[in-house]
Amino acid sequence: MTSSGPAPELKTALIKAKPFLPPCHVIHHLLSTGVCIRCIFRLSGIHDRDCYTSPLDQSHFMFFLEEHNDNDIKSNFTTITYCSICLGVLCSVCCVQEKTGAAFKEITSVNDFVLFISDIIKREEYQIDGFSLEVSVPPVIVANDRALRLQSVESLSSPFHIRLTYSHSETSQKLQSLVLNCRDSKKRERGSGENGSSKKASNESDASIYRALDLIGDHDFCTRFLVPPGKVDKPCQLVVACHRTPIYIAGRYLKYSRNVSQSRWIIDDERMGEASVEELIGENVLQICRGDGYKFHSAGREDIDVRMLGSGRPFLVEVLNSRILPSYTEIEQIADNINNSDKKLVGVGNLKLVGAEAWNMMREGEAEKQKEYAALVWISRPLTDDDVSNLTSLKDLDVSQKTPIRVLHRRSPLERSKIIHWMKIENVEGTTQYFLLHLCTQAGTYIKEFVHGDLGRTHPSIGSILGCRAEILQLDVTDVKMDYFD
């Protein structure tokens, strides 16, 4: 190899291979983790022999990449000696035992490698007119390969999948019965499985057929399978299916109505409430994105008769097989459709396209998030200034709540300890026994029960603190803190 660069055939081959290679930064990363150039070619699906026959120096490769790229990411990494994936097998580097039998010597070039092998043949004085090559590599290389592919799948594969499914019913049926027969007869031999009745599965999965084929030894295979395979008069049938991995649209929603449930709620064919937040938002998103379906996720939920006000509750709409990647304008359109509808039941804000990590961001720390509420409370006697200072002075109040009776039918009977961080009182002009209670609580606190006490199963409660009866007339959520959705 000349110092002026790779050989001309190699250079041409490299230019042809260029489109297959991953982005520059990915190659840099792979090289820095110790992957050799040939393994990178393999991973990229480059099968041109010219790319592999001539030796390729790493610095020449980098030079070639920089020549053909706009971004010049300069990197400096120490030259690797042995590939972490193929362990030198593809780099013609290996250790061989010396003829003397004592030490190991390293072979570093293809020529030396070939010489080494021909020496062995000559030594034994074989008379040959040709040869076939069998290669056995340690299983760890297969594992390394898998690791490499899994690591690279994110950066190399696109979220848009085109699935080509070929099928050939006639021959597949024959193979299936053949393979199952073989597997079942083996089971009968070994004595395991049912005697006599062979499981007649009409549609064994491809995977199980591959597994069964693997278990059949070559000899057995030849006795059962037609070798060579017979002629066919019909080609395979092809089904093409396109599919995009889910996209996520994040935002915050507000619920202005006391008759809208959060998720679709239907009992005995009758819908509970006028509509649902899930459908009001999801349908609009689905329409613009033209997807097959959607899933609505939110950071917590509120009862049907509780409004969601203030900055709104964070939510994610997962769109399945979306036909488009919505642009800023299209997302604005979704927001407009929802916010400017006739019935102002629901509103959205901060709508944006996000990655799959958004799901974790929402779940993460959901239990730690604090929520703020405003409750309209009535007490059985007039409110006094002492009451107000009493309530506002309580900071980080510990409350013990037995599972509220209204959810006891579907939740575990437990006693949960929650914290009321602070409370503020706002008088309702024109009344003496009503007031607006603003409170900030730990996630998972049942507010209604904290006000009326749930027959004493939540304590302390507003009633027990003030020493009278307290009832809650309406509740609104005023803030759900979550930075990612701002």
Add this chain to the structure above:
Amino acid sequence: MAENAEPSEETLNKPIQENKRTTEEEKRQDLSSLLLPNPKDLPQIPPTAVETNFSSYFVADFMKPGHDQYIYRHANGLCVIGLARAHLALTETGGVTVVDFNVGKSDRSELKVTGKRKRNALQFESNSALCKVSTNGNSYIVRCCVKGSLLEVNDRLIKQPDLLNSSADREGYVAIIMPKQGEWLKIKDSFLSYEEYVQLRGLS
């Protein structure tokens, strides 16, 4: 819960994006106006949590004269059992002094029901004993009234039996039962409504 007055057109027609550009103060005011009710819309005395969330039924002279009990049935099927206003125990001077859940074959206050499926719950008949309520001179057995699983007893009554004297209809409830499938329909017609009970006992 009372229906809130519709939020002002002004507030709603402003798209959310635009709201973000208004000052913090404006946002607070907007929120405030949405939250505050119109005092004219508020009832003098609002319905209680029990009235809003449960249907109340009554049974008079359950198995013995004067043993009046209530059954509050929630929309989800669960029933809260307790002593009705005219129960003999509540009319005696000195009222209730002791509540003992150790009746029948086991101490009802010892049960531990776990999980969503409510395992380990004792299955009761309508005449199964829940507890024994004692006054200065007498004692009365409180019974289940509805066939089903016992989910919970109000063990606060052990240390605070006076709850029955002060608020038998709320904090002084006795137990929570999950009726057996189909049981409720069979039995509900044998119970009295609040009006019927009041009339029967000549209460105000």
